[in-house]
Amino acid sequence: MRATDDRETVVSRDETEERLRVCVMANGGDPFAIPERVDIETDSPKENQPENHTRPLCSPRSPQTTCTGMDGIKVFLHERELWEKFNDVGTEMIITKAGRRMFPCYKVKVTGLNPKAKYILLMDIVPADDHRYKFADNKWSVTGKAEPAMPGRLYVHSDSPATGNHWTRQLVSFQKLKLTNNHLDPFGHIILNSMHKYQPRLHIVKADEHNGFGSKNTAFSTHMFSETAFIAVTSYQNHKITQLKIENNPFAKGFRGSDDMELHRMAKIQGKDYPVVPRSSHRQRMCPSGSPFGGEAKGLASHPYSCENRVTSTTQDLLTPPPVTYTLPPPGLDEHMQVYHCNKRKADGSGPTEEHNLYRKPYIDLSPSDDKSYYHPSAYPTPPVPPSVQAPPPVPSDSSYRSVAGQRQACMFAGSEHRMNDLSCTSWSYSCPLTPAMTPMSPTDPYTTFSHQPYCSSPQSSVAHQSSPPIGESLSHSPYQTQSSRPYQTPQQPSPPVREYQHYPSSLSPPHYHTLHPHVRGGVLDWSEPT
DNA sequence: TCTAGCACATG
DNA sequence: CCATGTGCTAG
Numbered sequence: 001m002r003a004t005d006d007r008e009t010v011v012s013r014d015e016t017e018e019r020l021r022v023c024v025m026a027n028g029g030d031p032f033a034i035p036e037r038v039d040i041e042t043d044s045p046k047e048n049q050p051e052n053h054t055r056p057l058c059s060p061r062s063p064q065t066t067c068t069g070m071d072g073i074k075v076f077l078h079e080r081e082l083w084e085k086f087n088d089v090g091t092e093m094i095i096t097k098a099g100r101r102m103f104p105c106y107k108v109k110v111t112g113l114n115p116k117a118k119y120i121l122l123m124d125i126v127p128a129d130d131h132r133y134k135f136a137d138n139k140w141s142v143t144g145k146a147e148p149a150m151p152g153r154l155y156v157h158s159d160s161p162a163t164g165n166h167w168t169r170q171l172v173s174f175q176k177l178k179l180t181n182n183h184l185d186p187f188g189h190i191i192l193n194s195m196h197k198y199q200p201r202l203h204i205v206k207a208d209e210h211n212g213f214g215s216k217n218t219a220f221s222t223h224m225f226s227e228t229a230f231i232a233v234t235s236y237q238n239h240k241i242t243q244l245k246i247e248n249n250p251f252a253k254g255f256r257g258s259d260d261m262e263l264h265r266m267a268k269i270q271g272k273d274y275p276v277v278p279r280s281s282h283r284q285r286m287c288p289s290g291s292p293f294g295g296e297a298k299g300l301a302s303h304p305y306s307c308e309n310r311v312t313s314t315t316q317d318l319l320t321p322p323p324v325t326y327t328l329p330p331p332g333l334d335e336h337m338q339v340y341h342c343n344k345r346k347a348d349g350s351g352p353t354e355e356h357n358l359y360r361k362p363y364i365d366l367s368p369s370d371d372k373s374y375y376h377p378s379a380y381p382t383p384p385v386p387p388s389v390q391a392p393p394p395v396p397s398d399s400s401y402r403s404v405a406g407q408r409q410a411c412m413f414a415g416s417e418h419r420m421n422d423l424s425c426t427s428w429s430y431s432c433p434l435t436p437a438m439t440p441m442s443p444t445d446p447y448t449t450f451s452h453q454p455y456c457s458s459p460q461s462s463v464a465h466q467s468s469p470p471i472g473e474s475l476s477h478s479p480y481q482t483q484s485s486r487p488y489q490t491p492q493q494p495s496p497p498v499r500e501y502q503h504y505p506s507s508l509s510p511p512h513y514h515t516l517h518p519h520v521r522g523g524v525l526d527w528s529e530p531t
Numbered sequence: 532t533c534t535a536g537c538a539c540a541t542g
Numbered sequence: 543c544c545a546t547g548t549g550c551t552a553g
Contacts (some may be wrong), residue, residue, distance in 0.1 A: 094549085101547075150541050181533085194532075235549090242549070251547040254539030273537080 051123055072112035075223040078171050079104055082248060083227040089240045090140055091230035099178030099189035103249045106174040106200055106228060113164025113204070120160035120166060120205040123174055124152050125190050128197040128229050135237035146196050153190050154203075160209045179232060192232040199229045201498055296342075 077083060082104045083091075094100045106123065113119060127149050134143040155177045159166060178189040185191055193196055205220040234243045246255045 103548090246549070249548070251540070252549060253541080255549055 005309075070204065070206060070219050070221045073221050074111045075202060075204070076109040076111075077225040077228065078109060079175075080227060081226070082226070086241065086244055087227040087229070089244065090238055091228075092233045092236055092238060092241045093179055093192075093230045094236065095179045095181040095192050095232045095234060097180060097182045097185075099180045099185070099187060101175060101178055101252075102200075102230075103245055104228075106177065106202075107171045108202060108223075109171055110167050110204065113168050115163060115165035115166050115168070118161040118207045119164060119167060120156060120207050121144055122153045122154045122156040122160065122202065122203050122205065123177060123200055125179070125192065125198045125200045126152060126387035128199040131197065132193075133195050133197060135233055138238070140231065140237075143195075147193050150191050150193070153188065154515060155188075155190055181232070181234065194232050194234045197229060197231045199224055199226070 086104060093102050104298070108286045109199055110121070127146060130146040131142040132144045132146050133140050135141075149500075157172060157174065158176070178187070179192055180187075180189040181192060181194055182189075202221070203220050203473065205218055231237075236245070246252045
């Protein structure tokens with residue numbers, strides 16, 4: 001299907017290298033932001049596809065009257081059918097210390113943006129509920145209470161900020177997003193707990209001169225697709241998921257074909273029942289019981305059609321109202337959020353880099369789109385040159401956080417972009433000397449730095465927090481709908497100073513990461529000009 | 532459970 | 543070959 005779409009996606013951006021990417025970590029403070037009931041909206045049934053690529057851009061209907069102009073925004077999950085196949089079985093996503101990509105890859109088609117306005121697209125993955133699961137007897141079941149959520153991290157798409165025209169022009173891919181179980185992950189990957197269920201969310205934040213990331217009036221909309229909910233695992237539990245991954249993920253191609261092998265493995269591994277399914281041919285769909293997703297997940301259950309979900313209220317579901325828009329006050333992000341800036345590496349515009357190439361092929365669609373995001377250290381506001389990072393604001397107070405300090409860490413790095421063009425994101429990450437938590441760097445290592453107070457650390461601050469936080473927070477906290485209307489108010493504490501990490505510990509900053517520079521001004525990103 | 536090393540596949 | 547991603551499989 002839409003392969004076409006994707007393919008081209010690519011963007012060429014041009015913006016060159018300079019864009020910085022921001023990664024924000026938000027904490028999800030509330031662990032369970034997602035409500036149980038999420039509503040999802042569906043738009044039209046399936047649609048991901050078609051839509052628009054054809055269409056020239058969206059004209060937004062929504063004028064931006066207000067500051068927002070987020071009204072007419074619609075988001076369609078790409079390859080929804082594939083997501084549904086997984087969801088029917090009970091999607092599992094591997095999490096590793098180094099970070100693992102998600103498959104299916106989270107890609108969306110966005111419409112309704114003001115072609116000229118600038119937006120930041122970012123994702124976060126919040127707990128779907130507060131349970132811990134176990135897979136036994138060929139099915140998932142709740143075993144206990146979830147562990148406290150760690151600070152949520154926001155993954156900012158590398159093209160951000162970009163115009164509505166840019167985002168609507170092709171599929172927006174979050175292929176580079178990686179999941180990790182390392183609570184001290186320094187790469188900016190999204191940290192999750194194994195055997196816990198999560199719900200990915202997409203946030204579209206309007207950014208322009210008058211509305212910098214972090215500014216008080218930041219308007220944003222949040223979109224969720226229940227079919228993308230998954231349980232994070234260290235190794236696949238349900239064989240059916242393994243099969244689906246192998247069958248559909250080009251990188252797992254090497255495991256295709258041997259039905260036998262699989263069967264054997266399964267037998268061993270699972271031993272229990274399973275009719276193992278011989279790979280490819282059929283997949284059985286559902287395992288109701290097996291997947292927690294089905295019904296149980298409250299809102300997570302799959303909907304037949306959902307195309308887009310916004311967080312908005314439930315009621316709207318069917319209506320499909322426009323996504324919700326929110327205006328954020330600048331509260332500090334909340335305590336929980338942490339922001340990272342990422343640079344994109346590829347700035348080059350067109351990027352022939354990986355993205356395009358990446359998957360294009362085989363399976364269903366591939367969208368080359370874009371995704372390239374890198375994590376950078378700085379927080380939003382990055383200072384002009386060096387990215388400074390800001391640490392996140394205040395510490396959360398939540399009890400939720402457990403260990404906290406250690407765990408939440410924040411790391412930020414700056415990345416350099418241009419030079420990095422060649423490097424792919426991945427490479428970048430890996431190449432970096434720094435390793436995650438484990439790597440002991442110098443005494444001063446990042447961790448230390450971060451860990452200590454993760455959020456607050458900081459010294460300088462400035463801008464940082466204001467900016468992004470809101471989003472994160474609100475996002476996270478509010479369960480769905482909340483967002484929509486709520487403009488968050490309370491700035492709880494803007495507190496903490498943000499820290500800047502202009503200098504990264506040497507250890508952290510690998511050579512590569514040089515900074516970024518984006519256009520941040522005064523702590524606030526300057527969206528106005530991309531390049 | 533989770534980890535590390537492995538082989539397989541692709542560009 | 544190297545970089546990168548993936549599932550497999552011992553440990």
